Amino acid sequence: MRWPADLTETPDLRGAYPRLSEPQIRALSLHGSRRPAHPGDVLFGEGDPCTCFFVVLAGKVATIKGYGLEDQVISVHGAGRFLGDLNVLTGQAGFLTAVVAEEGEVLAVPADELRRMVTGDPSLGDLVLHAYLVRRSRLIGLGAGFHIVGSRYSPDARRLREFASRNRLPHQWVDLERDKDVEHFLRRMGVTPQETPVVIWHGSTVLRNPTNAELAWAIGLSAPQRRRTECDLLVIGAGPAGLAAGVYGASEGMSTIVLDGVAAGGQAGTSSLIENYLGFPSGISGGELAERAVLQAGKFGARFRVPAEACALQAQVNDLAVTVKEGSVIHARSLVIATGVRYRRLDVPNLARLEPASVFYAATPFEADLCRQDPIVIVGGGNSAGQAALFLSGHAAWVGLVVHEDDLSVNMSRYLTAQIERHPRIQVMVSTEVRELAGQETLEAVVVEDRTTGRRSAMEARALFVFIGAEPCTGWLAGALALDPRGYILTGADAARSGMPGVPGAPGRPFPLETSRAGVFAAGDVRNGSIKRVASAVGEGTMAVRLAHDHLETGG
Structure with missing residues (x-):
């Protein structure tokens, strides 16, 4: 592409494009390698998995939306700045292309090394995380990433749009009802209107009415899983309770997997502003709170699977087996159920x-x-x-x-x-x-x-x-755990009185958040008697992990 004569650095708005200090660059250099950067070199491309964290040492690098097609310059970085967005930390595919615009040099640090460094260096971690969060929000606003093409009246188009939005995936919506020119574009791509909605990814890849799982795999949100997986702690549901369990389980050294059928955040993730959560006097959106929690849990080694919907629970001799709708079985030594609730539908005509x-x-x-x-x-x-x-x-x-x-x-x-x-x-x-x-x-x-x-x-x-009002997401647990008449999970003394087979019989059991099945705990809105607040859900998720740890230490 042809660069303008005056290639000015993008201003550091809201901390999106800060410069690293010399000590930080020296520390990063111990884990990476220096590379010459020549004009036109592509450091990473849209749709490619992110394997390196790049720091500009000299010269300039531009990030481009639609490289080779629309060539829209999103940002320009000079010496001391770093590239990428949240994909570097999460392992998602990139949503932009980074192209060297001016002769210089870059430092390439393997993404795995960066993740370890931000865990051990709070100042570096805070700087990178804040910049990446702001950049992700900017990319969403700019419509970077993949395109969803379909009719506004299509339930599948709405499903894909909701999935992308809930997971904060940069994308652009193209409405067939309003943009008639897009039909010519689809024909060139070999797509008929009847095959929509489609997802168009980095200019050439076309997914015809993909499932949420297929879209997630395409952009690296969730990789295809093995048929059998094992872990110390399985958390089902990634609302505030589940996210807290994921953070504290992984930080306690337990091999931890967190599942969610749609996106991290749960009902809280759909809130535009949570104003009464401790530590955020000006409020925080549910989406940003969830995004931060996912990164925090990942920092300690928790693994996330989205979308992954649990559909059956079976207690086996040495573990708990959870069947996932998307086609795998996870064997866990302990389980936290934090599936929350869903809003009821109106019973009205039409x-x-x-x-x-x-x-x-x-x-x-x-x-x-x-x-x-x-x-x-x-x-x-x-x-x-x-x-x-x-x-x-x-x-x-x-x-x-x-x-x-x-x-x-x-x-x-x-x-x-x-x-x-x-x-x-x-x-x-x-x-x-x-x-x-x-x-x-x-x-x-x-x-x-x-x-x-x-x-x-x-x-x-x-x-x-x-x-x-809401009803608990426990239909898949009927017959497996003791539930109250409304479907909420019974825990502690209530579970002990349920008469269900398998109730822990040792002194002090079931634990306060333990269900009628040993080693299975419930936290947050899905539990009978919960307070239905974000702060209490976070507390219950944390407490459930402590109790799960005690369960494992005593051998169940």
């Missing part, structure tokens, strides 16, 4: 027909982009509904909040109700229920009923967000 295109159960940037400048309705009176209303009000034209209770503060924290009540674009309707959804291909209006007067009215809406 839900099944309109749900694929217009009904949502999370409020992330993905959903916000879909309803930009549209009127929307949110159903629910808890904190999740309140956080969604505040976040989406910054994107939607108008937000109607439908609350079953007579007062907004019955189930919602006071700090949220205060913000909602004074927000000019949020209209709160208490003592109200949704009775019907109206529309053809997409939602056009929501019919609500005042529970006091019985009066019905229709509100214009292009999207409906539902946060009306």
Whole structure:
């Protein structure tokens, strides 16, 4: 490509492009090798697995989106700066191409060596991690990475978009309904509209309606697994409780695997802003909290599999066997179940027909982009509904909040109700229920009923967000563990009273978070009696690991 005459370094905005200190470069040099860098050299390419951490010692290096096609320069780095984004730490494929723009020299450090160094050097680790987190957010905003091409009305297109968004994978959405020119491009790629949605990766690779697992494998999020795997601790569910268990299990020296069927973060990962979590006075998004926790767990050696949905649990002579829907069996000496809950669906006319295109159960940037400048309705009176209303009000034209209770503060924290009540674009309707959804291909209006007067009215809406209580994700555990009538897992004394076979009978057993099966623990929202807060889930995940460790030390 042809470089502009004045190739200026990209400013270090929000700490995205800092310079390493001389002592840090010297320390890195002990683990890497110096290489000459000539103009046009490609240090790493889009779609390639990231094997090295590059530091620019002299000259300049540019990172390019769509190298060889659109050639969009994303950033330019001079001496002292380092390249890459989170893929260097996670092992994902790269989303940009790094090309030498000016004669110089680079330092190449194997990615595995960098991961070990950031674990032992907090100052280097904090610098690299912060820069990579900011860069990943910027790449998402720029639409770097792969393309998802399909119709906005396609359930599979929505599935792929949600999977990419929940896992914070940089991508660009191309809507066949709005961009007619894309059909010519698809024909050149040998793809018919009937074969969409498709994922186009680094310009030439085409995945025709891939499963989430196939997309994950293609970009290096999750590698194909062996049929049988063994570990000390298996954590099922990567919400706050599961992530905490992963961090503390791995840091205790236990070989640890964490599974999740969709993405790390759980219900908390769909929250735009968590304001009452200890240590974050200005709040933190659920996605960023999850991303940090995944990197922290990985730093200690925890292995993540996403997507990987557990579908059966069997206690064997010396271990616990968990069958994964995607086709493998994991044998673990101890198990923490942190599968959380899922929001209930409304029982109203036309839900099944309109749900694929217009009904949502999370409020992330993905959903916000879909309803930009549209009127929307949110159903629910808890904190999740309140956080969604505040976040989406910054994107939607108008937000109607439908609350079953007579007062907004019955189930919602006071700090949220205060913000909602004074927000000019949020209209709160208490003592109200949704009775019907109206529309053809997409939602056009929501019919609500005042529970006091019985009066019905229709509100214009292009999207409906539902946060009306939850049910535990324990269908796969029926008959394997003691559950309460609602499906939540019984632990401790409640599990002991269940009468299920296999209940630990030693003094002091079951442990407080132990289930009716020895060595199987439950933490977070999936457990009967849990508090349903991020902080308590993190605490339970940590405590479950301590108890699992005690279980293993005593031989079960």
